[in-house]
Amino acid sequence: MATVQQQLADISVAEAGSRVQTPFERFRADFFASRVATGSLYVLVAIILIAVFAPVISPTNPYDLATVTVLDARLPPGAKSGDGVIFWLGSDGAGRDLLSSIFYGLRISLGVGIASGLVAVCIGCVVGLTAAYFGGRTDSVIMRIVDIQLSFPAILVALVLLAILGKGVDKIIIALVVAQWAYYARTVRASALVERNKEYVEAAKCLALGHRRILFRHILPNCLAPLIVVATLQTAHAISLEATLSFLGVGLPITEPSLGLLIANGFEYMLSEKYWISFFPGVALLVAIVSINLVGDQLRDILNPRLQR
Amino acid sequence: MSVFVIRRLLQSALVVLVMSLLVFVGVHVVGDPVEMLVNPEADQAEIARVTQAFGLDRPFYEQYGLFLLNALTGDLGLSFVYGEPALKLIVQRIPATLELALAALLMAIVLGIPLGVFAGLRPDSKVSRTIMAGSILGFSLPTFWVGIMMIMVFAVILGWLPSTGRGTTVNLLGVDVSFLTMDGLAHLLMPALNLALFKISLVIRLSRAGTRETVLQDYIKFARAKGISNARVVFVHLLKNIMIPVVTVLGLEFGGLIAFSVVTETVFAWPGMGKLIIDSIHSLDRPVVVAYLMIIVLIFVVINLVVDILYSILDPRVRLRDVKA
Numbered sequence: 001m002a003t004v005q006q007q008l009a010d011i012s013v014a015e016a017g018s019r020v021q022t023p024f025e026r027f028r029a030d031f032f033a034s035r036v037a038t039g040s041l042y043v044l045v046a047i048i049l050i051a052v053f054a055p056v057i058s059p060t061n062p063y064d065l066a067t068v069t070v071l072d073a074r075l076p077p078g079a080k081s082g083d084g085v086i087f088w089l090g091s092d093g094a095g096r097d098l099l100s101s102i103f104y105g106l107r108i109s110l111g112v113g114i115a116s117g118l119v120a121v122c123i124g125c126v127v128g129l130t131a132a133y134f135g136g137r138t139d140s141v142i143m144r145i146v147d148i149q150l151s152f153p154a155i156l157v158a159l160v161l162l163a164i165l166g167k168g169v170d171k172i173i174i175a176l177v178v179a180q181w182a183y184y185a186r187t188v189r190a191s192a193l194v195e196r197n198k199e200y201v202e203a204a205k206c207l208a209l210g211h212r213r214i215l216f217r218h219i220l221p222n223c224l225a226p227l228i229v230v231a232t233l234q235t236a237h238a239i240s241l242e243a244t245l246s247f248l249g250v251g252l253p254i255t256e257p258s259l260g261l262l263i264a265n266g267f268e269y270m271l272s273e274k275y276w277i278s279f280f281p282g283v284a285l286l287v288a289i290v291s292i293n294l295v296g297d298q299l300r301d302i303l304n305p306r307l308q309r
Numbered sequence: 310m311s312v313f314v315i316r317r318l319l320q321s322a323l324v325v326l327v328m329s330l331l332v333f334v335g336v337h338v339v340g341d342p343v344e345m346l347v348n349p350e351a352d353q354a355e356i357a358r359v360t361q362a363f364g365l366d367r368p369f370y371e372q373y374g375l376f377l378l379n380a381l382t383g384d385l386g387l388s389f390v391y392g393e394p395a396l397k398l399i400v401q402r403i404p405a406t407l408e409l410a411l412a413a414l415l416m417a418i419v420l421g422i423p424l425g426v427f428a429g430l431r432p433d434s435k436v437s438r439t440i441m442a443g444s445i446l447g448f449s450l451p452t453f454w455v456g457i458m459m460i461m462v463f464a465v466i467l468g469w470l471p472s473t474g475r476g477t478t479v480n481l482l483g484v485d486v487s488f489l490t491m492d493g494l495a496h497l498l499m500p501a502l503n504l505a506l507f508k509i510s511l512v513i514r515l516s517r518a519g520t521r522e523t524v525l526q527d528y529i530k531f532a533r534a535k536g537i538s539n540a541r542v543v544f545v546h547l548l549k550n551i552m553i554p555v556v557t558v559l560g561l562e563f564g565g566l567i568a569f570s571v572v573t574e575t576v577f578a579w580p581g582m583g584k585l586i587i588d589s590i591h592s593l594d595r596p597v598v599v600a601y602l603m604i605i606v607l608i609f610v611v612i613n614l615v616v617d618i619l620y621s622i623l624d625p626r627v628r629l630r631d632v633k634a
Binding site (some may be wrong): 144153155159163236243248249250260273280286289291 | 324332446465497575587591
């Protein structure tokens with residue numbers, strides 16, 4: 001008996017000596033172990049800050065008709081405008097400073113991508129949890145619909161919807177939500193199926209808790225890890241998809257100039273070698289997508305239990 | 310087996326039916342159906358005639374039935390812009406899109422497999438790392454922007470390749486094709502590469518993963534122990550075994566190529582179905598839009614059906630599970 005107590009004391013002493021990591025600390029250490037992921041995270045944070053504070057940090061307001069003049073149109077990078085402002089990345093066909101346009105464009109592109117992602121996550125969670133929890137016929141009907149939807153490429157689903165609905169911020173968000181919800185539903189269902197049979201769910205059922213409480217307070221928090229990974233990668237996909245649809249002229253209207261529209265505007269000047277109007281917005285789009293993807297890849301490596309060391 | 314095929318056929322028919330209902334409701338509820346069906350410049354008499362002809366004064370389910378009946382007989386209305394049947398316009402454009410998609414598929418195989426196998430055989434070499442970094446970029450780059458940059462570099466600055474159109478076409482078995490003339494090939498190269506970029510990255514990843522798994526297998530070790538030349542081990546023993554997943558995935562991705570050709574065709578002004586739909590959306594040529602949506606849904610349903618049936622032939626577990634469920 002005494003020896004057991006002795007051992008317990010030893011353990012507590014050892015624990016006090018090397019403080020035990022909390023799960024979050026371990027997660028943070030794992031994440032920053034990769035230099036690529038660390039760099040990507042910093043870039044991503046910078047991009048989000050730029051998008052949020054675009055009106056404050058932009059050198060000019062590209063949509064203020066009082067200051068924008070056609071006299072400054074198509075200036076090459078580094079040229080000085082009539083007002084003495086330097087256009088570091090040149091100006092577009094209407095005389096707008098490209099750097100400022102890109103800052104404002106990031107705001108719209110990220111905003112649409114994230115907004116559609118949030119709505120799609122909510123729908124996907126409800127549908128996926130319902131399918132996994134109730135099983136049987138509910139499950140097979142829901143998953144058949146998900147399978148059918150996933151057999152069509154996302155761009156096609158969005159194109160069909162936009163061809164019917166027309167242009168607009170609300171419409172492209174609807175199209176992106178419809179194109180994405182099935183991925184989330186499938187992800188949530190897969191992890192909820194595993195959680196459903198665990199003891200804590202059984203315990204919750206024995207306490208006669210309501211279905212909704214068990215689903216959202218007990219099962220959902222345990223399905224978050226894969227959901228976060230998929231959400232990160234899907235958001236990058238949604239931003240790319242929005243840019244593509246806007247470029248095709250079926251996405252955002254001209255009053256909401258996202259990066260895709262900026263690139264489309266520059267397309268007509270391509271043949272006269274005014275590369276910068278399309279080039280720089282594309283680089284901004286690429287940096288945003290790649291940094292989100294790399295952060296997502298790292299999250300997947302950490303949060304996937306099958307890859308755990 | 311036949312139970313499985315019948316189930317899948319019924320399911321496909323249901324999908325087409327639901328899509329037709331969605332498109333019909335979308336076009337008729339979101340917008341004004343008369344406006345969709347008559348030329349914007351039509352006069353009062355014409356509007357009355359169309360309202361009568363399409364039964365727009367009748368109840369909704371009758372209208373939908375009429376739309377379905379007309380669609381089944383291949384009548385999807387006349388294009389406002391071209392004045393020809395919408396269906397005919399789209400069918401005429403299918404060969405150009407198919408040619409582009411097939412060329413892209415070929416490029417994905419010809420470029421992707423060797424690069425992927427190389428990266429799998431020497432995972433730590435500098436070249437392999439460059440290939441893999443390139444494939445990450447290939448996944449992330451927006452197709453349309455790469456297309457614009459390709460035009461900028463190869464057509465505008467270097468002047469090597471033409472930037473728009475199909476070039477000279479030759480009639481082969483009643484279908485116009487570009488790949489048999491030098492001019493047509495030059496026109497095909499850039500759009501096909503642009504469309505293929507994403508699939509090349511995918512094939513690189515698949516064949517690299519396959520190679521890394523396969524080189525550890527006993528039969529490869531045995532072949533090497535027998536003293537078989539490296540070339541024969543790689544090209545016969547290894548390649549045969551990594552081809553299965555690559556071919557499967559590429560087959561599944563062919564539909565994706567057709568969908569994404571909308572983007573590439575718009576950038577390179579390639580006169581296929583995708584360019585037609587975008588032009589028609591812009592010019593509010595609604596009969597063509599509706600016809601395109603119906604045809605593309607039909608194409609995808611057929612592709613999915615064929616893939617499903619092939620799968621069930623190759624892997625009996627699929628059809629057994631499905632019949633039980």
